[in-house]
Amino acid sequence: MALANCKRCGKLFNRMHLEICAECNKEDDEKFFLIRDYLKDNRRATIYEVSDGTGVEVSMIIRFIREGRITPIDNPNLAYPCDNCGTAIQHDRYCKPCKDKLQKGLSSTREELRQSGDKSARTDYFHKRER
Numbered sequence: 857m858a859l860a861n862c863k864r865c866g867k868l869f870n871r872m873h874l875e876i877c878a879e880c881n882k883e884d885d886e887k888f889f890l891i892r893d894y895l896k897d898n899r900r901a902t903i904y905e906v907s908d909g910t911g912v913e914v915s916m917i918i919r920f921i922r923e924g925r926i927t928p929i930d931n932p933n934l935a936y937p938c939d940n941c942g943t944a945i946q947h948d949r950y951c952k953p954c955k956d957k958l959q960k961g962l963s964s965t966r967e968e969l970r971q972s973g974d975k976s977a978r979t980d981y982f983h984k985r986e987r
């Protein structure tokens with residue numbers, strides 16, 4: 857027995873391998889089946905249409921897609937906004953350009969730091985020489 861608080865409702869439950877209790881998990885499953893059935897009939901639906909059609913919150917639909925429970929392969933319009941710029945994406949947190957930018961951003965910051973470090977060292981050197 858490993859007791860834990862449900863990540864969703866906060867209730868104490870016997871944690872087996874899930875982060876949420878059986879009740880929340882059942883609720884998740886029911887919502888998941890609702891969405892899946894809706895998507896079968898509405899292949900071109902957007903997450904907002906799915907939300908309207910099933911009553912499931914948009915955030916939960918996005919979570920299902922991110923978790924890979926819903927694969928948008930057959931549903932070309934099933935996309936959600938990139939966390940950074942809002943472009944429609946179908947997997948991960950960021951769109952491709954943002955991912956590239958973020959990666960480059962990280963390395964260019966490092967590069968700038970390294971260069972400014974070099975420069976100050978160099979000025980220091982020249983100051984000493986002038987004196």
Ligand SMILES: [Zn+2]
Pocket residue numbers: 862863864865866867876877878879880881
């Ligand atoms: Zn729960």
Ligand SMILES: [Zn+2]
Pocket residue numbers: 938939940941942943950951952953954955
């Ligand atoms: Zn983006």
